[in-house]
Amino acid sequence: MESLKLSCVIVDDEPMALNLVESYVEKTPFLALQKKCSSAIEAMEFLQTETVDLLFLDIQMPDLSGLEFSKMLPKSTRVIFTTAFDHYALEGFKVEALDYLLKPFDYAEFLTAANKARTWFEMVKGSKTEAAAAVSEEKEFLFVKSEYKQVRIKLADVLYFEGLKDYIKIWLKDNPKAILTLMSLKSLEEELPKSDFMRVHRSFIVSLKNIDVVERSQIIINNQRITVSEQYKPKFLEFINSNSL
Template sequence: MSNDKITCAIVDDEPMALNLVESYVEKTPFLELKQKCSSAIEAMEIINNEPVDLLFLDIQMPDLTGIEFSKMLPKNTRVIFTTAFDHYALEGFKVEAIDYLLKPFDYAEFLTAANKANSWFELKRGTKKHNISEEKDFLFVKSEYKQLRIKLADVLYFEGLKDYIKIWLKDNPKAILTLMSLKSLEEELPNSQFMRVHRSFIVALKNIDVIERSQIIINKQRITVSEQYKSKFLEYINNNSLH
């Protein structure tokens, strides 16, 4: 990455969409546009010769779809999908896209996705110590076509399902559902406040009510601490216990 900017390319067979994303890239300080292409076939040749860090990639294109093309990209190239069809979200998730923008999207939505990419690359470069700044007190999550601002202080725990995450909040009997992996979420959370204790659960440490043998109780919900995460959790307990 030159000067720590994220190099990127745009691939879209609609000229208006191509130009719109280009205008968004140009007003985003940490992005550097290298190429724009009107088909995946054209992009394939260009990107193989000059790889980029990030691709803004339309899904529904003739000859080769964005999903198919994403599986052929160099290992270090990440993808943000852009599409007018919401039923592609799950496929985008399965190929580990950083985000998924549903057309028509505005600059605020674009910037949220670009910031996710920026966080990912900063973690990769090691300019962030494992986690985002400990001062961070909220996250934006996409749910039902909206970006919801979630206060971290209100989170009880995150529950991972097969392709989604349930976010359980204080004073909210219904969970917020978002398309994301627990692993990628874990990278975004401050590790002084949250800990993964099970393949399917990340808990808010300050909201633990009771610890009973290998179980945590938060808001009457019992969560088992699995063997894989037990030693780290016990270390936390020991460091915060009266001896």
């Protein structure tokens, strides 16, 4: 398995604590800092548009505590709590925190907690990758839950998937109305055949077989323009170049 890199966010209302954890993250090769936040509300706004693996989350903060905030997170985002109060430990584990760091903590303690997170993600992502690799190229359809029904979606008919927070719109050929299902775009991406579908934007996965035109940084599918964002452009350009005359 290739080396795992965990995206992370630090949340703490104390500037010195923020800077200390940032210095620890920067010296840890398998951690990639996405943002420092001085409140849970700031972090919540960031996570509405970005997917993060791990939060280093202070518990006692004004307006919204770390414990309250942790209950709002998607299951794919895990938490290591940081706090100066040891009586929060039991509550921290009740919300399935990966670990609990009692301030003041040194780098050795931080690294032990970070390694727990790495082990957990390697186990989960490794099993998902192996399972997806075994079946992804054979899939011709998916069943998705929509309006209390399990709807069979033929993958050859899919034009693109559009992510809307916790929901996905599935746009199909000859169907002017999208099918709406409760699912994250990230979890869907793991289930799709890599040879047929590609993530090109935070909010879009497209059917490579149904692209009509590529114009600069935009894909046109069934008269719908979809922008290829910078993050996904290298992989998409590689696909275009390998299929060009």
